[in-house]
Amino acid sequence: MPRPSRPTAADLISLVLDEGSWSSWDVPPVRHDVDEAYAAELAAAAERSGVDESVLTGEGSLRGRRVAAIVGEFGFLAGSIGRASADRIVAAVERATAAGLPLVAAPVSGGTRMQEGTPAFVQMVRISQAVAAHKAAGLPYLVYLRHPTTGGVMASWGSLGHVTVAEPGALVGFLGPRVYSALYGKEFPEGIQTSENLYARGIIDAVLAIEEIPDILDRALSVLMAPRSGVPVVPDPPVDVADDPVPDVDTWEAVTRSRRPERPGVRRLLKYAAADVVPLNGTGQGEQDPGLLIALARFGQAPCVFLGQDRRGQTADHPMGPQALREARRGFRLASELGLPLVTVIDTQGAALSPEAENGGLAGEIARCLAELVSLPAPTLCLMLGEGNGGGALAFLPADRVVAAQHAWLSPLPPEGASAIVHRDLDHAPEMARRQQVRAIDLHRLGVVDRIVRERPDAADEPEAFCQRVGAVLDHELLALLRSGPGSPADRARRYV
Numbered sequence: 001m002p003r004p005s006r007p008t009a010a011d012l013i014s015l016v017l018d019e020g021s022w023s024s025w026d027v028p029p030v031r032h033d034v035d036e037a038y039a040a041e042l043a044a045a046a047e048r049s050g051v052d053e054s055v056l057t058g059e060g061s062l063r064g065r066r067v068a069a070i071v072g073e074f075g076f077l078a079g080s081i082g083r084a085s086a087d088r089i090v091a092a093v094e095r096a097t098a099a100g101l102p103l104v105a106a107p108v109s110g111g112t113r114m115q116e117g118t119p120a121f122v123q124m125v126r127i128s129q130a131v132a133a134h135k136a137a138g139l140p141y142l143v144y145l146r147h148p149t150t151g152g153v154m155a156s157w158g159s160l161g162h163v164t165v166a167e168p169g170a171l172v173g174f175l176g177p178r179v180y181s182a183l184y185g186k187e188f189p190e191g192i193q194t195s196e197n198l199y200a201r202g203i204i205d206a207v208l209a210i211e212e213i214p215d216i217l218d219r220a221l222s223v224l225m226a227p228r229s230g231v232p233v234v235p236d237p238p239v240d241v242a243d244d245p246v247p248d249v250d251t252w253e254a255v256t257r258s259r260r261p262e263r264p265g266v267r268r269l270l271k272y273a274a275a276d277v278v279p280l281n282g283t284g285q286g287e288q289d290p291g292l293l294i295a296l297a298r299f300g301q302a303p304c305v306f307l308g309q310d311r312r313g314q315t316a317d318h319p320m321g322p323q324a325l326r327e328a329r330r331g332f333r334l335a336s337e338l339g340l341p342l343v344t345v346i347d348t349q350g351a352a353l354s355p356e357a358e359n360g361g362l363a364g365e366i367a368r369c370l371a372e373l374v375s376l377p378a379p380t381l382c383l384m385l386g387e388g389n390g391g392g393a394l395a396f397l398p399a400d401r402v403v404a405a406q407h408a409w410l411s412p413l414p415p416e417g418a419s420a421i422v423h424r425d426l427d428h429a430p431e432m433a434r435r436q437q438v439r440a441i442d443l444h445r446l447g448v449v450d451r452i453v454r455e456r457p458d459a460a461d462e463p464e465a466f467c468q469r470v471g472a473v474l475d476h477e478l479l480a481l482l483r484s485g486p487g488s489p490a491d492r493a494r495r496y497v
Contacts, residue, residue: 006147007210008049009056009073012106016213017060017069024058025068025092029084038115041077049075054085054109057092059101063218065225068096072108072146072153079109081153082116086123089157093130102140102221107158110176111151124156131160138339140224144213145195145204150176162334163220163280163296165206165213166195172204202282202327222276223296226303228339231482234300237472246406246452251439252430254407255415257458258386264463265385266293266308266345272464273471274299274306283326289313291320291348292327296340300475302482304381305335308345309396311386319352320392325365328396332372341379341478344396350414351392362391369395375489379481381474384408384440384449400487401477402448402495404440405470406455410448411438447495451477 007015013022029052034042046052054076059068070092072079081089096103112121135141143161145154147170154174166172173193180188191197195207208216249257257263270277270293278296282288290313295306307328314320328344335342351362373380373396382399388410397410411418415433416426423432443449453473459466 006074006108008075009051009071009106012071012146012210013056013060013069015210016104016217017062017067018064021060022058023060024056025095026053026057026088029053030087032083032116032119041115045076049073051076053088054079054081054113055088057088059096062104062214062221065218065221066101067217067221068092068099068101068103070103070105070107070157072106072149074108074146077113077115079107079153080111080113080120081109081123081127082113082120083123085113086120086127090126090130093127093134097130097134097137097139100137100139102142102225103134104142104144104217105157105161106144106146107149107153108146109149109151109153111153121152124152128156128160131157135160135162135337138337140221140338142217142220145170145172147171148176150174150193159284162224162338163216163278164204164284165208165216166198166204168195168207168209170195172198199281201286202288202323203284203286205279205281216278219276220278220296223278223298223303224338224340226298226301228482231479232301233483234476234479237469237476246441246444246454248441249407249439249457251409251434251442252415254439255387255409255430255433257407257455257460258409260458260460262460262463263311263386264459264467265311265347266306267310267312268463269308269345269385269467269470270295270297270306272467273474280331283323283330285326287323287326289321289324289327290318292324294327294331299471299478302341302475302478304341304343304474304478305331305338306343306345307331307396308343308385309348309393311347311349314349319350320348321352321357322360322362322365325351325362325369325392325395328369329365329372332369332376335378335380336376339378341381341481342376342399343381343383343474343478344373344399345383345385346388346393346396346408346410347386348389348392349387350389366391366395370398374398374492377486379478379484379486380492381477381481383470383474384410384443385470388438389414398492400481400492401450403470403473403477404443404449404452405459405466406440406452407458408440409433409438410443411436
């Protein structure tokens with residue numbers, strides 16, 4: 001793949017931010033221990049690039065929203081980070097934090113400035129601390145990786161974003177290929193240190209051209225900067241959204257309906273009922289699972305981190321694995337850091353039962369999901385949308401509020417599996433499902449489910465209308481959770497007593 005062209009920092013600012021809105025925060029750099037040869041290099045770099053350091057910092061507006069930005073300039077000594085540029089980055093991050101501004105970073109760099117050596121190298125610590133403090137303040141940190149981003153930049157402020165996207169065809173990685181070749185006497189394998197490979201591995205969230213950046217930033221910030229306090233009261237959805245009492249459909253009929261291929265899953269729920277959807281990708285640590293959909297989204301006026309078990313991504317050959325649960329735990333962290341409500345959606349035929357899943361620590365991941373979700377310091381809502389088989393489903397259940405589709409259900413095993421254990425055949429599956437009280441209506445009676453969304457008579461026959469009803473309920477419930485705040489771990493566990 002051909003490498004992308006390299007716009008300057010000023011070009012990027014002009015392309016992404018509102019016209020005329022940029023205000024620089026930069027002051028002349030303070031140089032440390034500069035000898036004559038290095039001083040000449042700095043002067044030449046400034047002459048060639050038209051800037052005085054390898055980063056520009058400041059603020060502007062993005063579609064009318066005030067944001068802070070740190071933008072790398074490759075033309076200044078290959079975008080390398082020395083002590084003066086680190087000072088500038090840290091000052092900008094701290095100023096953004098103090099002002100309560102979302103921070104957008106667009107690094108492009110070969111890494112640490114070799115002319116300064118270790119004193120420059122250790123600046124990664126200061127920069128990482130400043131970014132961590134910004135995130136700890138509940139403020140968004142969004143990253144756009146440009147060509148190239150390597151070394152200490154990729155290993156610090158390039159890899160700490162709540163949302164991270166990269167330029168198509170960009171060289172993105174830790175060890176520069178020139179260094180690898182010099183050290184090991186062979187070329188680094190093709191296709192590894194590319195934006196596209198990082199996306200395929202679940203390390204970054206998307207690969208987007210510069211022209212697409214304003215739109216994704218605007219959508220992400222519409223969710224991430226949505227009000228958390230003083231939110232409006234949305235009337236409880238009317239009776240035609242969530243009827244009471246819900247018609248009593250036989251348990252096995254409900255199970256059968258939940259398995260219809262035409263039944264709407266999380267993708268259609270987002271399509272018909274959500275706004276400002278920003279899909280995320282993977283754990284950020286080299287794993288992803290098509291059985292889980294992770295996104296930022298809004299239902300009505302309610303923002304959330306959305307974690308949905310995706311029935312389309314789960315197959316008999318590739319059921320939901322431990323990677324999906326590690327990806328979910330990334331969503332837990334996002335919700336906690338940003339103070340956003342978390343929505344989990346149960347719709348799974350069951351987690352993988354395989355040697356690979358065992359080697360991947362599936363049982364431990366279920367346990368960690370349960371422990372983290374029940375104690376999450378953010379409002380939580382679980383939506384039981386369809387099938388709910390086993391520990392992979394239970395891992396998404398603990399929440400402040402639980403909403404269920406009428407024909408959703410939850411069981412320790414599929415009813416066929418329960419029949420095999422008790423009766424040594426599959427013929428008693430309907431009987432076992434009834435005995436085990438798996439239906440949403442049974443769980444509502446037991447206090448596990450708070451409310452049920454009607455299907456008329458089956459979500460598969462009215463996917464758009466059904467999803468819109470669910471969306472109205474989520475809007476109401478999430479705004480109520482924002483007003484009340486997260487429940488305690490004890491309160492969340494008490495519903496199962």
